[in-house]
Amino acid sequence: MKKYSLLFMLIFVAALTILTSIPALAATSDEVRTFGSTDERNRDNSVIGRVLYLRYVHEAGGASFSQPLILDGGHWGGDLNDKQVVITVEKNRLNGYTMCDLLSGELLDQNTKTVEPDWSIQLSGPAPTKSHPTFYETPDGRKYIFIGAYGPYLDIVDITDLKNVHLYRKVDLINTTDVTSAPLIMDWNNHMVVVATSGNTAKVVLLVDPLKNSEESGTAYIDAGSGRTSSSPAPLDLDGDGKYESFAVGLDQGTNRGELQICNLNSILGIDRNGRVEQISQDAEIAIPISGGLVGSFSMDKNVLYFGDCRSQVYGYDALSKKHVLYNGDLKGTFSNRSPALTSSRVYFPAVGRLGEKGSLIAIDRSTGNTEWVKQFLTNAQTAPVVIRSSGGGAGILEGTSRYGGESAYVAMLNPADGTTECAQEIAFVSEIGGTQYASGVSGELAVNRDTMVAATDGGIYIWRLLHTLDLVAEELDTGVNGKAEPGKTYHGKFKIKFNGKIKTDTLFRITAAGVGVLVNGVPVQNLTMNGQPLPLEEYKGVRFPVLTNLEDGMECTIEFDYVATGGQIKIDAFTNLNLGNVKVMWDENTYDNNKIEKTVEGLGYDIKIKLQSDQSVYTSIDGDPTPVQLTATVTRKDDIPGVIGVTGSIKDGFPIDLKLAPGESKKVEYGYPARPGKYTINAEAWPSGADDIYPPDNRDRITITVNNEDFNLDSTIRSGTRR
Numbered sequence: 001m002k003k004y005s006l007l008f009m010l011i012f013v014a015a016l017t018i019l020t021s022i023p024a025l026a027a028t029s030d031e032v033r034t035f036g037s038t039d040e041r042n043r044d045n046s047v048i049g050r051v052l053y054l055r056y057v058h059e060a061g062g063a064s065f066s067q068p069l070i071l072d073g074g075h076w077g078g079d080l081n082d083k084q085v086v087i088t089v090e091k092n093r094l095n096g097y098t099m100c101d102l103l104s105g106e107l108l109d110q111n112t113k114t115v116e117p118d119w120s121i122q123l124s125g126p127a128p129t130k131s132h133p134t135f136y137e138t139p140d141g142r143k144y145i146f147i148g149a150y151g152p153y154l155d156i157v158d159i160t161d162l163k164n165v166h167l168y169r170k171v172d173l174i175n176t177t178d179v180t181s182a183p184l185i186m187d188w189n190n191h192m193v194v195v196a197t198s199g200n201t202a203k204v205v206l207l208v209d210p211l212k213n214s215e216e217s218g219t220a221y222i223d224a225g226s227g228r229t230s231s232s233p234a235p236l237d238l239d240g241d242g243k244y245e246s247f248a249v250g251l252d253q254g255t256n257r258g259e260l261q262i263c264n265l266n267s268i269l270g271i272d273r274n275g276r277v278e279q280i281s282q283d284a285e286i287a288i289p290i291s292g293g294l295v296g297s298f299s300m301d302k303n304v305l306y307f308g309d310c311r312s313q314v315y316g317y318d319a320l321s322k323k324h325v326l327y328n329g330d331l332k333g334t335f336s337n338r339s340p341a342l343t344s345s346r347v348y349f350p351a352v353g354r355l356g357e358k359g360s361l362i363a364i365d366r367s368t369g370n371t372e373w374v375k376q377f378l379t380n381a382q383t384a385p386v387v388i389r390s391s392g393g394g395a396g397i398l399e400g401t402s403r404y405g406g407e408s409a410y411v412a413m414l415n416p417a418d419g420t421t422e423c424a425q426e427i428a429f430v431s432e433i434g435g436t437q438y439a440s441g442v443s444g445e446l447a448v449n450r451d452t453m454v455a456a457t458d459g460g461i462y463i464w465r466l467l468h469t470l471d472l473v474a475e476e477l478d479t480g481v482n483g484k485a486e487p488g489k490t491y492h493g494k495f496k497i498k499f500n501g502k503i504k505t506d507t508l509f510r511i512t513a514a515g516v517g518v519l520v521n522g523v524p525v526q527n528l529t530m531n532g533q534p535l536p537l538e539e540y541k542g543v544r545f546p547v548l549t550n551l552e553d554g555m556e557c558t559i560e561f562d563y564v565a566t567g568g569q570i571k572i573d574a575f576t577n578l579n580l581g582n583v584k585v586m587w588d589e590n591t592y593d594n595n596k597i598e599k600t601v602e603g604l605g606y607d608i609k610i611k612l613q614s615d616q617s618v619y620t621s622i623d624g625d626p627t628p629v630q631l632t633a634t635v636t637r638k639d640d641i642p643g644v645i646g647v648t649g650s651i652k653d654g655f656p657i658d659l660k661l662a663p664g665e666s667k668k669v670e671y672g673y674p675a676r677p678g679k680y681t682i683n684a685e686a687w688p689s690g691a692d693d694i695y696p697p698d699n700r701d702r703i704t705i706t707v708n709n710e711d712f713n714l715d716s717t718i719r720s721g722t723r724r
Contacts, residue, residue, distance in 0.1 A: 028389060032070040032447040035132035035182030035232045036339065036384065039244075040300040043341035044387040045448045047466050052453055054425065056097070056115040056463040061090025064456035065439060066147075067132040067182065068447040073098070075143060076162060084452050085162070087135070087145065088117075088461050089444075091128045094145060094157055095120045096165065099452055099465065115463070119165045121157060125150030132182035132232065132445070138211070144168060146194060148179020154196060156210060171210060175203040175221060181297070184233040188245055188265045191277055195247055197229035204229055204249055206268070208277045220279040222268060224261055225287075227253035232297040232339075234305060236262065236319050246285070248305055248319065250294025258294040258309055262286040262319055288317065296384075299342035306366075312336045312351035314364055326369045331362055341385040341397070346372065346416075348397055350381040361385055361399050363419060375419035377412070379404045382439060386446045388413070388453075396422060400442025400455060403427065409441025411455050411462075427457055470589045471500040472514055472576045477597045479572055485565035485603040486641065487691045493518070494560040495574040495597060499551045513538050513547035515583040519573040520563045524581040529560045545583045548576070568692035570601040605694030607638040608647055608661075610686040612701040619675065619707045626674030627707060633669040635686045637661040639694070649686030649699075657686050677709035 028046045029037035036043050066089035073080030086097040095117035123129060131148030138144075145157040149170070158168040173179070178199035186193045194207040204222040211217075231250035238246050245266055251259040261284040270280040292309030299306045303320040312334040316326025326347070334351040341348040346363050353359035359381030363372040383400035396413040403409035409427040414420065427441055444456025453464040475498065480491040497516065516535060518525040528535045528546045535546035548557055559574070575596035579585050589595070611634045621627045633651055640663045649657035651671045659667050685700040693699050 028387075029449065031072055031135075032068065032449050034069070034134040034184075035067040035297065035445070036299065037447075037449070039184060039235050041232065041234065041297055041339060042299050042301075042343075042387075043384060044343060044389070046389045046450070047448060047453075048450050052464045052466055054112050054462065055465040057112055057460060058088075058090070058095075058097075058115050058117065058463075059460035061088070061093060061095060061117070061120075061460055063128060063458040064088060064090045064444040064461060065128065065130040066456060067445040068454035068456055068461070069133055069135055069145075070447050070449040070452050070454065071135060075137060080162075084450060086447075086452060086454055086463060087133060087159075088454065088456060089123075089129060089131075089133060089147065090456075090461060092123050092125060092150065093120050094123055094133065094147065094155075094165075095461075096159070096162060097463065098162070099463075119162060121165050121167060123147065123149045123157075124153040124155050124167075124170045127151075130178065130180040134183045134185060136185050142211075144211070146183040146185065148181065148183065148196060148199075150178055152176040154179060154183065154194075154205070154207065154210075169210065171207060171219070173198065173205050173219065175201050176205060177201060179205075180230045182232040184235060184247060186235060186244060186247065186265065188269065189271065189277075193265060193269070195233045195249075197231060197233065197249055199230060200228050202227050202229055202251065204233070204263070206265075206279075208269070218277060220269065221282060222263055222284065223282045224249065224251045224284065225253075225259070227251045227258070227293070230295055230337075231307075234298040234300050236300075236303055238262075238264070238303060238320055246319075248298060250296070250298075250307065251287075252293035252295045252310065254293055255310060256291055256293075258290050258292055260286075260288040260290060260294060260305070260307070260315075260317060262288075286319075286322065290315065295337040297339040299340045299347070301342060301344075306340050306342055306347050308336055308338075308340060308349045308351075310336060312349070312362075314340070314347060314349045314362070316347070316366070316369075326364070326366065328362070328364045328369050328371060330371045331360060331374070334360065338381070339384040341387050343387060348385040348387070350383065350385055350399065352382065353380045355380075356404055359401070361397070361414065361419065363397075363416070373419035375399075375414055375421070377401045377410075378407045379409065379441065382409070382442050383445050386448055387416075388448050398446050398448065398453075400446055400457075402439065402443075403441035403458075409457070411442060411446065425462075427455075427459070427462070470587050471591070471594070472587070472589060473498040473500065473594045474574055474576050474597045475594070477572065477574050477599050479570075479599055479601050481565070481601050484605075485570060485601050487565055487567040487603055487606055487688070488643075488645075490562055490564050492560065492562055493572065493574075494558055497548060497557045497559060497576050499555045499557075513549050513586065514551060514577050515540070515586055516546050516548055516559055516576050517574075517578075517581045517583040518559075518561045518563075519571075519575075519581050521566065521571055522581075524583075525561045525563055527562055530557055535559070540586055541584050543582050543584055545581075547586075565601070565603055566691045567605040567688060568603050568694050570603055571598065572601065573598045603692075603694070604641050605639065606641060606645060606688035606691050607694050608686050608688055609636045609638055609698040610634070610649065610657075610684055610701050611636070612651070612682065612684045612703045614703060614705055617705055619705060621675075621677045621707050621709050622712050624677055624709050626676050628672055629675045629680075629705060629707070630670070630672040631682060631703070633657065633671060633684050633686075633701075634666055635659055635661070635669065636666040637663060639663060645691070646689030647686050648689050649684065651684040652682050657684075659686075675705075675707045677707045679704065679706050 069087040073083035127150040133147040176198040202224040206220040235244035236246040292311035312331040331351040380402035386398040412424040443458040455462040477495040
């Protein structure tokens with residue numbers, strides 16, 4: 001029996017809120033439409049919510065070496081609005097999954113479920129493809145996936161109707177062995193041009209208008225020289241007119257040699273006299289040599305390309321000025337065939353490592369080229385890294401690792417500040433094939449966007465869902481007091497709770513209960529009601545407390561409560577879903593700042609004063625014997641609140657004071673005790689019973705008395721004499 005760890009879900013609550021924020025480029029991607037999310041392949045993605053929950057696994061599809069796509073259901077409209085469509089490549093099939101249920105509620109008790117694709121189509125070729133799919137939508141709303149298939153094929157799959165997905169066209173590419181890249185789709189002179197590298201040859205393929213009939217479409221090739229091309233092409237706008245008519249590709253010529261090549265469609269293609277596209281050249285416009293094979297792909301910021309070679313040397317090249325702007329060789333010598341992620345301040349590059357070696361992820365400062373940190377893994381750093389940003393402003397770096405020997409594969413999230421591991425999800429199952437020579441563990445790539453995260457592994461597809469935004473709000477607290485509260489009087493208070501859950505009411509998981517509480521001077525109120533009925537109690541984490549039930553998006557509830565006023569100030573806290581009093585947090589929220597409302601009520605307040613007196617301040621003891629000391633405590637009620645109240649207190653060592661006083665009334669308490677010679681300080685205090693006093697300084701008093709000693713000696717001599 002396979003087990004799926006929930007560790008990722010639990011720790012992501014903290015990780016996405018406390019991790020260091022990192023600067024983004026102009027905008028993070030709104031979908032994952034191709035390898036690296038967009039054609040710029042920066043892998044910088046935003047999510048909604050804070051908890052990633054491992055929701056679905058599909059093992060039956062087998063190994064995946066490709067980039068999963070996460071598309072907005074709005075492309076199709078109707079029931080798919082606000083939903084997401086996940087597209088994966090598993091073995092040699094293109095599969096689609098519709099993410100229908102937005103997650104809510106406490107998911108700890110929910111099991112990960114096996115899921116089957118909503119649709120699946122066989123790709124061309126006799127073996128699993130290692131190409132990455134690219135999504136394309138035409139101006140008239142037709143939707144396609146372009147993907148290389150094993151062998152000399154590029155498949156175009158029509159996904160316009162998700163109930164009728166079909167292979168639109170299989171293109172047989174000459175001089176191509178295995179398209180391992182993501183096709184780049186460009187617009188040139190109102191013609192579609194699909195650019196793909198060819199795998200184990202040095203050809204770059206250009207498909208012109210492949211969606212048109214065979215008479216109107218065609219194929220051109222660029223000869224990159226000796227070696228092989230496997231990188232996904234990167235679009236460039238070198239003349240600044242907003243038209244991306246150039247592109248970059250990498251040439252792998254072995255361990256110590258490679259080239260960055262930049263091609264311009266205007267130099268390669270032309271229009272003949274009949275208005276048809278023709279090839280006029282096969283040569284790259286720029287070829288920049290580097291000291292390692294350029295196997296992986298690029299991340300881009302405008303016309304600056306960031307990439308690494310097969311020896312983990314990392315480069316930045318400005319294609320407009322034709323200058324290198326970054327080089328880092330701190331991990332030089334470690335094998336890599338993966339691509340970087342990019343933010344406005346950093347390059348994150350995976351130094352993969354060969355089979356059995358420990359790979360690393362390096363963070364490089366874009367402005368200096370200096371290494372900021374290096375994170376080493378127990379196995380290969382298998383995937384391109386992904387930047388993940390939460391709606392609360394936190395961020396993390398995701399990296400997938402390989403499985404080797406006794407070490408498991410993981411999806412790890414790193415703190416961008418220092419590269420430390422914040423959490424990691426073990427890829428718990430072991431595939432029947434135990435990995436391949438090409439890749440094991442997280443054998444494909446990672447995709448994250450909005451509600452969903454997907455990992456392509458050698459044993460199937462992992463799909464995480466994000467717990468959608470929950471927002472419970474406490475507001476409009478009415479204490480029931482007009483003016484000042486009268487001590488001992490019962491008041492009726494109320495407040496409102498609103499649930500802005502953004503959760504579909506028909507979703508599989510719904511919020512079923514949320515804790516509610518009221519504290520009066522820190523003490524929980526027990527009689528909470530709604531619509532005249534007591535709130536039910538629910539046990540959670542060993543504690544029973546009042547809860548709201550059957551919450552729905554937009555629901556508004558009024559909670560009522562009674563409390564008895566004490567003298568002086570009364571602090572009232574009304575709240576929901578917070579760890580206060582005996583209530584516990586049951587649901588994760590984006591913010592807890594609006595979960596509590598508080599007010600302070602001024603009470604009329606009882607005012608008791610005690611005055612301690614003695615008829616003399618100095619007493620005399622004869623020969624050290626005890627002498628009676630007599631004290632009088634005058635207790636006065638200074639306030640004018642109607643009614644008789646109890647007043648309690650003590651004199652000296654616990655001699656009790658227990659009185660009943662009306663407003664303005666004073667009573668005396670006599671106290672005496674025997675005292676030997678010495679100096680004594682006697683304390684007394686008096687307080688209103690069961691209530692605070694509004695002026696505590698005169699609730700206590702003290703007096704000092706002195707007992708002096710006097711010796712009494714009798715004359716022992718007896719005299720006699722004559723009376724004269």
